[in-house]
Amino acid sequence: xxxxxxxxxxxxxxxxxxxxxxxxxxxxxxxxxxxxxxxxxxxxxxxxxxxxxxxxxxxxxxxxxxxxxxxxxxxxxxxxxxxxxxxxxxxxxxxxxxxxxxxxxxxxxxxxxxxxxxxxxxxxxxxxxxxxxxxxxxxxxxxxxxxxxxxxxxxxxxxxxxxxxxxxxxxxxxxxxxxxxxxxxxxxxxxxxxxxxxxxxxxxxxxxxxxxxxxxxxxxxxxxxxxxxxxxxxxxxxxxxxxxxxxxxxxxxxxxxxxxxxxxxxxxxxxxxxxxxxxxxxxxxxxxx
Numbered sequence: 001x002x003x004x005x006x007x008x009x010x011x012x013x014x015x016x017x018x019x020x021x022x023x024x025x026x027x028x029x030x031x032x033x034x035x036x037x038x039x040x041x042x043x044x045x046x047x048x049x050x051x052x053x054x055x056x057x058x059x060x061x062x063x064x065x066x067x068x069x070x071x072x073x074x075x076x077x078x079x080x081x082x083x084x085x086x087x088x089x090x091x092x093x094x095x096x097x098x099x100x101x102x103x104x105x106x107x108x109x110x111x112x113x114x115x116x117x118x119x120x121x122x123x124x125x126x127x128x129x130x131x132x133x134x135x136x137x138x139x140x141x142x143x144x145x146x147x148x149x150x151x152x153x154x155x156x157x158x159x160x161x162x163x164x165x166x167x168x169x170x171x172x173x174x175x176x177x178x179x180x181x182x183x184x185x186x187x188x189x190x191x192x193x194x195x196x197x198x199x200x201x202x203x204x205x206x207x208x209x210x211x212x213x214x215x216x217x218x219x220x221x222x223x224x225x226x227x228x229x230x231x232x233x234x235x236x237x238x239x240x241x242x243x244x245x246x247x248x249x250x251x252x253x254x255x256x257x258x259x260x261x262x263x264x265x266x267x268x269x270x271x272x273x274x275x276x277x278x279x280x281x282x283x284x285x286x287x288x289x
Contacts, residue, residue, distance in 0.1 A: 003054055005047075005067040005118065005278030009036055009087045012047050013271070014054045016039050017279035022127035024272050028054050036087035040094055046104040063108045064285075066278035068119035069156070075113040084161075097222070113282045118155035121148040122277030124235050125155060129265035133232040137225055138267070141218075141240035145171040151228050155277065158225070165221060173217045176240065177237065182210050211246040218247065219254030237267030240287050 003023075005014045016028035028051050055063055070088075071082035078097025082088045086188060086252045100195035101108040114122060119281050121130070121138035130136040130150060137158065140146035161171040184204050191197045207234050222234065229266040236244065252264060267273060 001058065001060055001061060001063075001278040002273035002282040003051055003065040004272040005051065005065060005279070006278060007047070007067060007116065009070070010034065012050050013275060014050050015275045016058055016274075018277055019279065019283050022131075022276065022280075024275060028058075029275075030054050033157075038090065040090040042097070043088065043091060044096070044099045044103050047100060049084055049184045051104060053098035063106060064112065064282045065104075065106075066281040067111065067113050068116040068274050068278040069113050070116045073113065073115070075115060078108070078111065078113055105288065114154070114278055114281050115157045116274065117159070118148045118150075118223050119274040119277040120146070120155075122233060122235050122280055123148045123269050123273030123275070124237070125150040125152070126276075126280040126283065127276050128273060129209070129235045129266040130233050130259035135231045136233045136235055137229050137231045138235040138237065139174075139222075140238035141174065141236060142238035143176050145174045146238070147225070148230070154281070158229075160221075160225065163221070165217075172216075174221055178217075179210065179214065179240075182213065183207070186210065193264050194240050194243055198206050198246065201246065208246070211243070212250050215247040215250035217256060218251055219258070222251075222255065225289050226255075226262070231262065233262055234264045235267055236264065237273065241266050259282070 001020055002017050003014055004017045005012065013030060013035050016025040030050050031070055032050050034043060034279055050156045052064065074081060079093060079095050080088060080091035083092045091276040097108045097111050099112055121136060123136060124130045125136055134152040136146045136150040147160040149157040149158050160286055163170045165173055176193050179197055183191050183197055197207055248264065269276060
């Protein structure tokens, strides 16, 4: 077993993960708000409290912890490099691994960090939509555009949200704000998000056209990504992926036109992906007490 932890800008989520069954252990899930602008001691104490809560009934000797952490961060040494990111400034240049280990009364060797942007695909590769594949790329489609690569062992942030695209960057065309802006341009009306847009599909024929346009943008973004990384599967997650029936068939056709015939899978694990992904860095590893 391992504890999987997802550190967000304003919260910590953690759960105990059974690495053999590749699943979260029932009733161990915890999520708490954290003041990311607070003092270092307060942040570490808050994180430790949640991890202790997750493990309090597990009675496991030599507990190991995998943590999905936003960057910039020295993942090997456990030192935060975040500064002027509107979060965790107090941790800048501190050894988070050692501070947290001391607070939890465990060895620093029992804590590993992974980039949070890769955690979703790490989880899907270990236990979800990309489990039977050795190489994958993944996108989280939502407020922003997340991208990651997976080599069968470790997922990494591909950081393609800011790739030059059309007359701007990729995220301006592959995100919730593009849908909201495009619908307003076409209809003169505003919608809150992609879910609200989907609800208009039956009564407004233009919605289908917007999703077709999105599929074309997504394909144009994916083609060079696939050509560079040569994955066996593409995994799509995030809130926009919930609307996949409206754009996936067109996306597959567009990719096929560029001789790309690999499967496109919708992420299976939801919020659990990051937790399972973080914990999975301990799969097959042993730690000496």
